[in-house]
Amino acid sequence: MKKKLLVSMLAAAIAASALTGCGITDSNHTEKSSAKTVKLDPEDPVFLTVWHYYNGLQQTAFDNLVDEFNNTVGKDEGISVKSYSQGSVPDLEKAITDAADGLVGADKMPDIFSSYADVAYTIEKKSGLADLSRYFTEEELSEYVDSYIQEGYFEGDKALYLFPVAKSTEIMMINKTDWEPFASATGVTLDQLSTLEGVREVAEKYYDWTDAMTPDVADDGKAFYGRDSMANYFIIGMKQLGKNLFQVKDGKVTVDTDKESIRRLWDDYYVPYVMGYFAAFGKFRSDDVKTGDILAYTGSTASAMYFPDKVEDDEESYTIDYIVRNAPLLKDGKNYKVQQGAGMAVSKSDEKHEYASSIFLKWFTQKEQNLRFVCESAYLPVRKDANTIKALDQVVKENSIDISQKAYDCLKDTMDSFDKTEFYTSECFENSYDARQILEHNLSDKATADKIAIDEKVASGISRKEAAAEYLTDQAFDQWYEEFCKALSASVEK
Numbered sequence: 199m200k201k202k203l204l205v206s207m208l209a210a211a212i213a214a215s216a217l218t219g220c221g222i223t224d225s226n227h228t229e230k231s232s233a234k235t236v237k238l239d240p241e242d243p244v245f246l247t248v249w250h251y252y253n254g255l256q257q258t259a260f261d262n263l264v265d266e267f268n269n270t271v272g273k274d275e276g277i278s279v280k281s282y283s284q285g286s287v288p289d290l291e292k293a294i295t296d297a298a299d300g301l302v303g304a305d306k307m308p309d310i311f312s313s314y315a316d317v318a319y320t321i322e323k324k325s326g327l328a329d330l331s332r333y334f335t336e337e338e339l340s341e342y343v344d345s346y347i348q349e350g351y352f353e354g355d356k357a358l359y360l361f362p363v364a365k366s367t368e369i370m371m372i373n374k375t376d377w378e379p380f381a382s383a384t385g386v387t388l389d390q391l392s393t394l395e396g397v398r399e400v401a402e403k404y405y406d407w408t409d410a411m412t413p414d415v416a417d418d419g420k421a422f423y424g425r426d427s428m429a430n431y432f433i434i435g436m437k438q439l440g441k442n443l444f445q446v447k448d449g450k451v452t453v454d455t456d457k458e459s460i461r462r463l464w465d466d467y468y469v470p471y472v473m474g475y476f477a478a479f480g481k482f483r484s485d486d487v488k489t490g491d492i493l494a495y496t497g498s499t500a501s502a503m504y505f506p507d508k509v510e511d512d513e514e515s516y517t518i519d520y521i522v523r524n525a526p527l528l529k530d531g532k533n534y535k536v537q538q539g540a541g542m543a544v545s546k547s548d549e550k551h552e553y554a555s556s557i558f559l560k561w562f563t564q565k566e567q568n569l570r571f572v573c574e575s576a577y578l579p580v581r582k583d584a585n586t587i588k589a590l591d592q593v594v595k596e597n598s599i600d601i602s603q604k605a606y607d608c609l610k611d612t613m614d615s616f617d618k619t620e621f622y623t624s625e626c627f628e629n630s631y632d633a634r635q636i637l638e639h640n641l642s643d644k645a646t647a648d649k650i651a652i653d654e655k656v657a658s659g660i661s662r663k664e665a666a667a668e669y670l671t672d673q674a675f676d677q678w679y680e681e682f683c684k685a686l687s688a689s690v691e692k
Contacts, residue, residue, distance in 0.1 A: 234332040236553035238276035244554040248281040250312040251290040251540070252575075255503070257283050259574035263567055271561050277554045282308075287540070291317050298325040309547065310555050312540040316634065318360045319352050319626035326546035329357035333556035342563070345537055345621050346580050352626050353449060361559050364568070364577035365539040367621060368430060368525040369608055371505050372494040373487055375518040380404055380493070388521070391494070393529040394435075394466040397423055401475035404493065417662040421477030424486055425467075426497040429637035430536045435463050437622050438531030444633070444690075446625040451690055453633075455683045462528060464641070464675055471645040472652055472666050478642065496525045498538065502576045502608035522607045524615055537621035539577060569593040576605040578612060585616050632689040640682055 238244060252260050264281050272278055284290040294311055296304035298321050307325060321327060330350070331339075339347055342362060350360035370391065381387065384403050390396035401422035409419030425431060436443040439459045445452045470476045479486050483495030488506035495501075508517050525535060544555040561567060568579045569590055579585055587610055594601055624630070648669050655665035668674065 233335050233338075234549070234553065236549045238550065238554060240274065240276040243272070243276040243278045244550050246277065246279045246310060246551065246554055246558065247308040248279060248310040248542075248558075249284050249290060249293065249308040250281060251285065251287045252283055252312075253285070256575045259571050263562060263571060266567075267558060267561055271557070275554075275557055277557060279558055287314075294321060295324075307545045309551050310542050310544050310558070312363075313360065313543045314538075314540050315349055315352070315360055315623065315626045316631040318541070318543045319628075319630065321543065322352065322359050323628075327359045328544040328546050328552040328555070329359065330361050330544060330552075330556055330559070331356065331358035333553055334358070334560070338560070341582060342580050343582055343585065343621075345623075346541075349537065349623055350541060360541040360543050361563075362539075362541045362580040363559065363563055364572055364575060365537060365580055366499040366577050367535045367537060367612060367619075368427075368434075368496050369499050369502065369611060370494060370496050370523040370525050371484075371487075371502060372521040372523065373509070373518050374521045375516070376490075376493055376509070377521065380407060383407060388523065391523060391526055394526045395529045397494075397526050398466055398470045398475065401470055402473070405473070405475050417474075417656050419474055421474060421492050422494060423470075423476050424478045424483040424492045424495045425476075426483050426495065426501065427536075427638070428467075428642045429634045430538070431467065432463060432637045432641075433624050434534055434536045434622065435459075435466075435528055435531075437534045438528045440532065442624070443637075444624045444627065444630070446627045449627065451627040451630075453683075453686055453690060455679075455686065457679060460679060460682070461675060464678070466528070468641055468645050468648075468678075469670055472649045472669055474649070474662060478646070499578060499608050499612055500539075500576045502604045503602065505604055520604065520607075522604075522611045524611065532620065533618065534620045534622045537623040565589065566593055566597075570597060570599065572609065573599050573601045573605065576602075576608050578609070585613055587613050627690070629690055629692060632692070633686060636682075636686050636689045640685055641678075644678060 248264070250257075250260065261281055264279050268278055284293045290312060293305070294307075294313065294317065297307045313321070318327065343365075346362035346365055347358070350358045350362070352359055372391075384407055386400045386403055390400050404422035405419035407419075409417065412418055433443050436454070436456070436459055439456075439462065441454050441456050441459050443454055445454060467476065477486060477492055479491050480489070482501065482504065483492060483497055484501055484504045484506060486492045487495065488508070488510060490509040490511045502522065505520055506518065508515055527533060542559055544552055544559075546552070562571075563580055565579075565581055565584045568581060569584050570593060571577070572579050573590070573594060583589060590609060590613070593599070652662065652665045652669065656662050
């Protein structure tokens with residue numbers, strides 16, 4: 199994917215002028231009339247390192263913007279930025295943690311690094327992060343989506359430790375090519391996919407429809423749906439039902455595992471999974487669409503870039519089209535969607551490096567730069583004035599950006615419903631990463647293991663409904679629920 203980066207002295211002047219203004223706090227967080235500024239010398243520039251997890255087109259887009267900054271505002275101000283991809287998110291998290299712990303052989307902490315809130319929270323406790331609120335004015339911060347900024351405040355000390363640069367939420371993507379004959383034959387509609395209960399009903403019909411294609415082989419239907427993040431499923435599912443799974447106050451966390459709400463999550467994931475209606479095979483569900491193992495999934499907006507153009511399995515290969523939809527909600531649930539996507543944290547160091555880092559972050563998240571980046575990544579822009587299709591179309595046209603149709607459709611779908619959606623992410627707390635791992639794996643691992651056991655019984659000649667019966671009782675749920683609550687509480691309290 200190619201794009202033209204229009205770099206001119208006028209753009210540089212405009213960008214530079216956008217970085218000045220008045221601020222709100224000093225290091226003691228008291229009201230001030232101006233933000234913290236530090237005199238830099240273009241003849242003796244400050245060198246900054248940035249660690250991130252971007253790869254492919256995302257890395258190219260980020261590196262191009264870094265080069266543009268260095269040749270314009272960075273050159274004028276005396277700032278030079280060098281970016282390094284650490285590979286995957288887990289690779290980045292390990293590199294950051296090793297650096298913060300000062301392990302032998304680890305690189306020293308970068309000036310700026312991509313981070314999710316739970317990891318940044320841990321790093322702040324280990325080695326310290328810069329309070330970015332010192333370098334931003336109240337007016338500047340108000341130009342960003344409120345919930346995105348709020349995520350960067352970890353505790354009651356009013357320090358801003360994590361700055362938003364690109365966000366994402368969840369969407370639903372569907373293999374349109376294989377959906378259409380199924381819908382035509384069974385009468386199912388896309389509207390039914392607006393709720394998780396509807397997805398479950400459609401998935402059962404798809405299983406039965408595909409099972410009937412091989413009447414000589416019983417119970418060999420195919421799965422319809424999968425989802426990437428189980429942690430999001432729990433956190434957002436509970437929020438849609440009016441519950442906060444994690445309630446944080448004064449650094450202390452309370453876990454709300456309301457049994458009736460958790461039962462709904464069990465019924466809308468575990469039950470259809472062990473029955474063969476849902477599935478998860480590859481690393482991501484887009485991989486499962488590519489192999490033809492599922493037709494639809496819920497995943498990050500950024501996953502739109504990886505939705506396959508073909509289904510390729512052992513027997514055939516054919517081109518497919520796609521449908522983008524809002525992620526399904528729990529029936530009668532409130533319209534909450536997950537707010538996710540790594541922000542940028544700045545390592546605590548000297549004022550020159552912290553200030554220079556803030557200048558780069560301000561420039562990178564200006565409307566035009568930020569929209570140019572999201573065009574290549576299917577992330578969401580972080581400024582209020584950038585979260586419109588009009589703003590997106592204008593930047594695409596003015597910069598002759600060859601935006602992927604998948605990315606555009608994904609961004610359009612999300613932006614169209616942006617003002618009607620409540621975005622939510624749980625607050626950080628000690629051991630929040632460990633708690634999230636319980637949410638991510640506890641139920642999904644059980645569903646996978648139980649599905650294998652049921653499949654073995656089906657292979658011996660027992661019907662799937664009969665084989666699954668003992669796994670779907672109230673007693674089976676109660677036993678898992680008690681174990682789940684204990685594991686989640688232990689992860690929080692350790």
